[in-house]
Amino acid sequence: MRIKTKKLALLGMCCAAAMILSYVESFISFGVPGLKVGLPNIVMVFLLYRLGWKETAAVSLLRCVLTSLLFGTVMSLAYSIAGAVLSLTVMTLLKKSDKFSEVGVSIAGGITHNAGQIAVAIAVTGVEEIAYYMPVLAVGGTLAGLVIGVAGAMIIKRLKKVNI
Amino acid sequence: MDKKKLLHDLILIAVCLFVSLALWAVVALSKEKGELVVVTVNGEEYARYPLSEDREEIIVSENGKNVLVIKDGYADMTDATCPDGLCVRQHRINESGESLVCLPNKVTVTVVGGDGVDIIG
Numbered sequence: 001m002r003i004k005t006k007k008l009a010l011l012g013m014c015c016a017a018a019m020i021l022s023y024v025e026s027f028i029s030f031g032v033p034g035l036k037v038g039l040p041n042i043v044m045v046f047l048l049y050r051l052g053w054k055e056t057a058a059v060s061l062l063r064c065v066l067t068s069l070l071f072g073t074v075m076s077l078a079y080s081i082a083g084a085v086l087s088l089t090v091m092t093l094l095k096k097s098d099k100f101s102e103v104g105v106s107i108a109g110g111i112t113h114n115a116g117q118i119a120v121a122i123a124v125t126g127v128e129e130i131a132y133y134m135p136v137l138a139v140g141g142t143l144a145g146l147v148i149g150v151a152g153a154m155i156i157k158r159l160k161k162v163n164i
Numbered sequence: 165m166d167k168k169k170l171l172h173d174l175i176l177i178a179v180c181l182f183v184s185l186a187l188w189a190v191v192a193l194s195k196e197k198g199e200l201v202v203v204t205v206n207g208e209e210y211a212r213y214p215l216s217e218d219r220e221e222i223i224v225s226e227n228g229k230n231v232l233v234i235k236d237g238y239a240d241m242t243d244a245t246c247p248d249g250l251c252v253r254q255h256r257i258n259e260s261g262e263s264l265v266c267l268p269n270k271v272t273v274t275v276v277g278g279d280g281v282d283i284i285g
Contacts, residue, residue: 134184135187
C-alpha cells in the first residue's frame with residue numbers, strides 16, 4: 001500500500017499526540033484501577049471521522065505498543081490492545097450505523113474499552129470478582145466518553161477546513 | 165448537531181448510566197464485611213489471612229513483590245515493584261467481594277466472607 005507522504009506525516013503526528021496524551025493521563029488517578037479519562041481517544045475519534053477505521057486502527061495499535069514499551073509492561077500491552085481493539089470495533093460500527101454523533105460513538109468506545117480491559121484482567125488473573133469493577137468503570141467510561149466526544153467533535157469541527 | 169443523533173446520544177447515555185448505576189447499587193447492597201483475604205498469584209491461591217489480626221506480608225511472585233498490610237480490619241497494598249503502582253493507589257478494602265489487583269505482578273487480594281464460604285456465584 002502506498003501512503004502519501006502528507007498522510008504519513010499526519011498519522012505520525014497523531015500517534016505522537018496520542019502517546020503524549022496517554023503519558024499525561026498516567027498522572028490522573030481516581031483510585032480505581034482502569035478508570036481513566038481516555039485522553040488518547042480524542043485523537044482516535046478525530047482520525048475515525050477524518051480518515052477512516054484502517055488509519056485509526058494503525059495509529060491506535062502503534063500507540064499501544066509504543067506507550068507500553070516506554071512506560072509500561074508486556075501485560076499493560078495486552079490490556080491496552082484488548083481495550084483498543086474492542087472500542088475501535090464498536091466505534092467503527094456505531095459510526096457506520098450513522099445513528100449517533102461523535103459523542104455517542106465516543107461513549108460507546110469508552111465503555112467497551114473498559115470492558116475489554118476487565119475481560120483481559122479476569123483471563124490473566126483468574127479472579128472473577130474483578131467483574132465487580134465493571135459498573136464503576138461503565139459509569140466512568142460513560143462520563144469520560146462524553147467529555148472525549150465533545151472535545152473530539154470540537155476538534156473535528158475546527159479542523160474541517162484543513163486539507164488532509 | 166443533527167437532532168435525531170442528539171436524541172440517540174441522550175438515549176445511549178441514559179441507558180448506560182441507568183444500567184451501570186443499577187448494577188453498582190446491586191453490588192454495593194450485596195456487600196458485607198469480609199473476614200479474610202485470599203491472595204492469588206498467577207490465578208492460583210497463594211495465601212489466606214484473617215482481617216482480624218494486624219500483619220504485614222510481602223507477596224513474592226515471579227514478576228515482583230507486593231507489600232500487603234492488614235490493619236484495623238482493612239487490607240491495603242502499601243508498596244509494589246510494578247511500574248504503574250495502581251494497586252498501591254487503590255483504597256484499602258474490608259468488604260467481601262472487594263479486591264486489590266496488581267496486574268503487572270498478577271497479584272490479587274480479595275476479601276471473602278467467613279466460614280470458608282466462597283462469594284463467587
